[in-house]
Amino acid sequence: MTRARVIADYGTRVVDAIAAVVLAPSCAACGELLDSPTRGPVCERCWRSILPLTPPLCDRCGDPLPSWRVSGVAQAHCARCRRSAPTIDRARAIGEYDGALRAVIHALKYDGRRSLAKPIAAMMRQRAVDLLDGAACAIPVPLHASRRRHRGFNQAEDLARHLGIPVVRALVRVRATATQTDLPAAQRHRNVRAAFAAVPPAAALAGGCVVLVDDVCTTGATLEACARALKEAGVAEVRALTAARVVARRPS
Numbered sequence: 279m280t281r282a283r284v285i286a287d288y289g290t291r292v293v294d295a296i297a298a299v300v301l302a303p304s305c306a307a308c309g310e311l312l313d314s315p316t317r318g319p320v321c322e323r324c325w326r327s328i329l330p331l332t333p334p335l336c337d338r339c340g341d342p343l344p345s346w347r348v349s350g351v352a353q354a355h356c357a358r359c360r361r362s363a364p365t366i367d368r369a370r371a372i373g374e375y376d377g378a379l380r381a382v383i384h385a386l387k388y389d390g391r392r393s394l395a396k397p398i399a400a401m402m403r404q405r406a407v408d409l410l411d412g413a414a415c416a417i418p419v420p421l422h423a424s425r426r427r428h429r430g431f432n433q434a435e436d437l438a439r440h441l442g443i444p445v446v447r448a449l450v451r452v453r454a455t456a457t458q459t460d461l462p463a464a465q466r467h468r469n470v471r472a473a474f475a476a477v478p479p480a481a482a483l484a485g486g487c488v489v490l491v492d493d494v495c496t497t498g499a500t501l502e503a504c505a506r507a508l509k510e511a512g513v514a515e516v517r518a519l520t521a522a523r524v525v526a527r528r529p530s
């Protein structure tokens with residue numbers, strides 16, 4: 279380690295120590311006091327406790343598969359995707375929408391901790407190298423203009439900007455939809471149907487492959503509606519990358 283680096287490291291430790299005592303900032307996810315506030319608003323323990331979804335995963339939607347069913351099968355799809363193939367060709371997420379990952383996403387989205395977009399997107403990139411491979415661009419799921427004004431930013435766009443591929447705003451939300459949070463799955467699909475439309479930049483993507491980006495995939499209704507609008511505009515392949523996904527629990 280060079281002398282300058284040693285001094286810089288020492289400086290960071292001193293700043294951390296002073297900030298920890300004077301400001302006493304707490305982790306945006308767990309609320310515990312931060313040991314190293316200069317490293318960002320979420321503590322090391324929270325980052326480390328984010329559990330990735332591990333294979334075997336449905337090749338299509340990315341849901342975990344019970345391993346006994348897929349042994350020896352090269353391409354495996356979950357029961358839901360076998361019943362009706364989704365419009366999204368392939369979807370992946372860092373992990374399940376739960377615990378520390380859920381708390382970190384909440385801090386980004388509802389507490390306006392926009393600096394979290396970069397480390398979350400870094401995890402998304404790491405988890406989805408093959409999903410990003412060959413994709414022309416990332417398309418953030420848009421917010422309706424009124425909600426965007428209210429929040430001041432679109433978290434999906436913040437995440438998309440750090441994925442290392444061009445970002446194209448190819449969709450608009452043409453209809454403000456009732457908040458999805460309290461609706462059952464079937465109603466969510468009805469609620470968002472025709473809520474999105476492709477805009478002129480989408481024309482340049484005809485025949486190509488794109489990656490839709492959002493913070494959470496809950497029932498898939500929003501992503502499916504976006505994918506339909508893009509495919510109607512001529513996009514050949516629509517993949518989806520979200521920070522988290524709600525995993526459907528089926529009786530085993």
Ligand SMILES: [Zn+2]
Pocket residue numbers: 305306307308309310320321322323324
């Ligand atoms: Zn924490």
Ligand SMILES: [Zn+2]
Pocket residue numbers: 336337338339340341355356357358359360
């Ligand atoms: Zn599936």
